[in-house]
Structures are given as structure tokens and as C-alpha cells.
Amino acid sequence: MNQTALYNEHVALNGKIVEFAGWMLPVMYSSIIEEHMAVRTAAGIFDISHMGEFILSGPGSVPLLNKVIPTRLDKLEPGKAMYSCLSNPGGGVIDDLFIYMVSADRYMIVVNASNIEKDLAWLKKHAGNDVTIEDISSLTCKLDLQGPASKNILKKIINEKKIDELPRFYFYETQFMGTDVIISNSGYTGELGYELYIDNSRAVDLWKGLLRAGAEFGLKPIGLGARDSLRIESCYSLYGHELTDDISPVEAGLSWLISSDAEYTARDILASQKKNGAGRELICLEIPDRGIPREGYRIEKNGIDTGYVTSGVFSPLLKKGIAMGLVKSGTAKTGDALSIIIRNKPVEAVVVKRPFYVYNG
Numbered sequence: 001m002n003q004t005a006l007y008n009e010h011v012a013l014n015g016k017i018v019e020f021a022g023w024m025l026p027v028m029y030s031s032i033i034e035e036h037m038a039v040r041t042a043a044g045i046f047d048i049s050h051m052g053e054f055i056l057s058g059p060g061s062v063p064l065l066n067k068v069i070p071t072r073l074d075k076l077e078p079g080k081a082m083y084s085c086l087s088n089p090g091g092g093v094i095d096d097l098f099i100y101m102v103s104a105d106r107y108m109i110v111v112n113a114s115n116i117e118k119d120l121a122w123l124k125k126h127a128g129n130d131v132t133i134e135d136i137s138s139l140t141c142k143l144d145l146q147g148p149a150s151k152n153i154l155k156k157i158i159n160e161k162k163i164d165e166l167p168r169f170y171f172y173e174t175q176f177m178g179t180d181v182i183i184s185n186s187g188y189t190g191e192l193g194y195e196l197y198i199d200n201s202r203a204v205d206l207w208k209g210l211l212r213a214g215a216e217f218g219l220k221p222i223g224l225g226a227r228d229s230l231r232i233e234s235c236y237s238l239y240g241h242e243l244t245d246d247i248s249p250v251e252a253g254l255s256w257l258i259s260s261d262a263e264y265t266a267r268d269i270l271a272s273q274k275k276n277g278a279g280r281e282l283i284c285l286e287i288p289d290r291g292i293p294r295e296g297y298r299i300e301k302n303g304i305d306t307g308y309v310t311s312g313v314f315s316p317l318l319k320k321g322i323a324m325g326l327v328k329s330g331t332a333k334t335g336d337a338l339s340i341i342i343r344n345k346p347v348e349a350v351v352v353k354r355p356f357y358v359y360n361g
Contacts, residue, residue, distance in 0.1 A: 004049035005141050005203035013221055021113040023050040025224055032225035036316040039189055039230055042218035043147030045210055046227055048195075049203065052116035052137040054109040054123065060131030061105050066262035067126045069099070070249065070270050073260070076101040081169050081184060084257055085249055086122055091269035093243040093252075095119050100171060100184070108182075108197075110142075112239050141203035145210060146193030146230075148361060149217035154194055156213035157206075158183070177205055188227065190234030192361050229313045235284060235324060235355035241295060241310045242282060242324060250274055251326065253282040253354065280307065281329045284354045285338065287321035291347040298341040299325050299349075306331045309340060315356065322356050323349070 002023045010017065015026030025047070028035060038044050056064065065073055071084040078101055086094035095115040100108040111119045116137055123133055145154055155163055162172055163183065171184035179202040187193035198206055211219060228238070235253075237243050242252045249257045250273035258274045260267075287293065293312030298305055307327030315322045323340065332338060332351045339346035 002050070004047055005200040006047045006049065006207050009204060009207055010047065010221075015221070015223060018224070020224055021050060023113060025050060026221070028223035028225045029221050032223070032229060033316040035220055035222045035226035036229050038218060038220040039147045039191060039222060039226065040317055041148065042220075043145065043149040043153055043214055044189075044220050044222035044226070045207070045214070046144040046146070046222050047207070048142040048144050049140065049200075050113040051142050052111040052113060052119065052135070053140045053142070053197065054111070054120065055134040055136055056107045056109060056123075056131055057105060057134070058131040059105055060128040061107055064123065064127050064131050065099065065107065066260065067264055068123065070258045070260050070264050070267070075259075078103050079170055079172055081171055081186060085243065085254075086119060087249070087264065087266045087270060088245055089266055090245075091248045091266040091273065092245040093239070093247065093249060094122055094245070096237060096239050096243050098186070100182075115239065139200055141198050141200050141206070143196045143198075143203075143206060143210070144187055144189075144193060145196065145214075146187045146189040146191050146222075147219075148192060149214070149219070150191070150193045153210060153214040153217055153219055154183070157209045176209075177202055181206070188236055189230040190236070190355070190357055190359050191230075192359065228311075229316060232311050232313045232322060232324065233315055233317060233355070233357040234359075238311060242326075247280075247326065248273055248278060251278045251280045251282065277329055279329055280326050282310070282354075283307075283325055283327055283332050284352050284356060285309075285323045285325055285340065285349040286318070286352050286356070287323075287340065287347060287349050289348065290321075291340070291342050291349075292321045293323035293325075293340045293342065293347075293349070297323075299327055300339045300341065300346060301327075301331055301336070303339075303346075306338070312340075317357060321349075 182197040297309040312323035
């Protein structure tokens with residue numbers, strides 16, 4: 001199994017280590033509920049170094065991206081990032097990703113750990129001779145600092161005015177202890193937060209520096225468990241759940257990703273789904289009483305099977321079971337009562353607006 005540059009730090013902090021996408025990572029340090037609420041009320045720090053990072057450079061970078069993603073690139077400018085996906089010929093998703101525009105012919109692509117080899121092969125398949133693709137995943141530490149106090153904590157170790165002025169989804173490169181670090185105003189929790197990219201040689205220094213700086217603010221190290229419950233409350237898709245080779249961005253409620261006029265993979269299919277709708281749609285469900293929905297549980301309406309739970313959890317913030325589910329289009333609207341089959345019994349669930357939690361800072 002792979003270990004990040006911070007593996008020994010997690011062990012020293014009594015992190016409960018589990019296998020995830022071929023990596024040994026902490027699922028929690030104290031409890032998922034405690035860590036979840038720390039991010040919602042103060043701040044948390046995550047080691048996300050298992051994620052993959054590619055650098056695209058050269059005049060062929062834009063033509064390559066135009067072939068493989070369904071989203072308009074003119075949304076970007078140097079210093080700005082955006083969310084998108086790699087579409088497959090059937091309209092499903094090879095992977096979802098973030099694209100960072102460094103300059104007109106240089107981009108950083110951040111992908112999911114389990115898909116690094118697959119994504120790299122797909123990009124190389126469509127690349128011309130005028131683009132270079134460099135996989136820097138094994139060299140890069142990625143830390144996510146998330147929560148209401150994250151800006152104050154970050155400024156204690158990198159005290160720069162740019163941090164105050166950095167809009168959502170913008171980034172810049174600076175120095176930490178003489179090493180380049182990318183600071184991005186983004187994250188996967190629905191909170192104010194930052195994603196930090198630095199060479200593995202400075203991973204421990206940055207991790208410890210942030211923990212020391214955040215002690216007075218209630219900063220806690222956060223594991224994979226709370227990362228999942230936080231993203232579900234914010235209704236962020238996770239590859240393998242809301243997005244798969246067989247689930248399109250439109251079905252996953254991400255029609256806004258379909259905006260490119262270029263000849264990208266599955267353009268006809270995705271443009272048609274955006275215009276005319278798809279056969280399935282993603283909905284959000286709350287369980288008013290007892291019951292925790294889990295991935296794969298069936299969803300019924302009036303006793304008839306209509307879909308399944310893609311992600312479900314007990315919400316530490318809302319103190320109830322919540323779920324995202326993929327159902328037949330047109331079978332459920334906000335306020336409708338459906339049933340989730342839990343331990344072979346139907347449990348009432350109510351369709352609610354997406355997302356469950358909205359940051360108001």
C-alpha cells in the first residue's frame with residue numbers, strides 16, 4: 001500500500017488508518033462527528049496527498065482539454081480554477097477533476113487517486129505532439145485547510161495580503177520555507193477553505209506549522225470519514241457514487257458543466273440530455289425519524305422501485321439521516337415522501353432541495 005509523506009504524522013496523532021484507493025490513510029483521529037463539527041464551527045486540516053496532479057504544458061494544452069471536457073475553457077484565466085470532468089463516449093464520466101490555469105499554455109489538473117493511471121492514459125490518447133503531460137502525483141503533497149477560521153490560521157504562517165483578496169476558485173503561487181506552494185481558495189466541504197499544494201519534502205513542515213498556528217482556533221486533523229459526511233451535506237459528487245462510467249453529469253445534477261462548443265467526447269449525447277433531460281436524475285432525501293441511508297439502498301415510491309441511494313450518512317449538523325439518490329426522472333419532486341429500504345424495511349424519506357447545507361460566510 002502507498003503512504004503519503006505524512007503517514008508517520010497520522011500514526012503519531014493516533015489516526016485510525018484504513019486502506020483507501022491503494023493508500024493507507026486516516027479515517028478519523030477522534031470521532032467522525034467531532035471532526036465534522038470542528039470543520040463546520042472552527043477549522044480542520046486534511047491530508048489529501050493521495051490525489052493525482054498532472055501538468056499540461058505547450059500550445060496543444062487547450063486543444064487537448066477541448067477534446068476531453070464538456071466545459072467552456074473561456075471561464076478560466078491565469079490564476080483561476082474550475083471543476084469539470086472527463087466524459088466517455090457513452091456520456092458517462094471517466095473522472096471528475098479540477099483544472100487550474102497557470103498561464104495560456106500551462107495547466108494543472110487534479111484527479112482522483114483511484115483514476116490516476118486511467119486519466120493519464122486517456123489524456124495521452126487524445127494529446128497531440130505539441131503538448132507535454134507530466135504526472136507529478138508522487139512528488140506532491142496536498143493539504144486542505146477548511147472551516148470558518150481557516151483564513152486566520154493560514155495567515156499566521158503565510159501572512160500575505162493576497163490571501164485576503166483571493167476570490168473563490170482563484171489561486172496563486174508563493175513560498176513556504178523557501179519552497180513553492182500553491183494556495184487555492186477552494187475545497188470539498190462547503191466551507192471557507194484553502195487547498196495547498198507543496199513538494200513532499202516540505203509536507204511535514206507545512207502540516208505541523210498549520211497545526212501549531214491553528215491550535216488557538218480549535219483546528220483539528222480530519223480523516224476520510226468526516227470528509228465524506230461534509231461533502232454529502234454540501235451535495236458534492238464523489239466519483240464512483242454520483243458520477244461513474246454509467247452516470248452522466250446531467251443525471252448527476254451537473255448540467256452546468258455542459259457548456260463547450262468544441263467537439264468534445266460525447267458532445268451530442270450530453271448536449272441532448274441537457275436540452276431534453278435524461279432518464280434519471282439526482283435527488284436529495286432526509287429521513288425525519290430514525291434510520292441511516294447507505295450507498296446502494298433501494299428507493300421506492302408508493303411501493304414501486306424508482307432508484308437507489310448513491311451516498312448516504314448520518315448528518316452531524318442536521319442530526320438526521322440524509323442521502324443523495326439516483327431515481328427515474330419525473331418520479332419525485334421537493335416535498336414528496338418516498339421510502340428508502342433499510343434492513344428490508346421501508347423507512348420514510350422526504351425529498352428536499354439541494355444542497356442540505358449552504359455556507360453563509
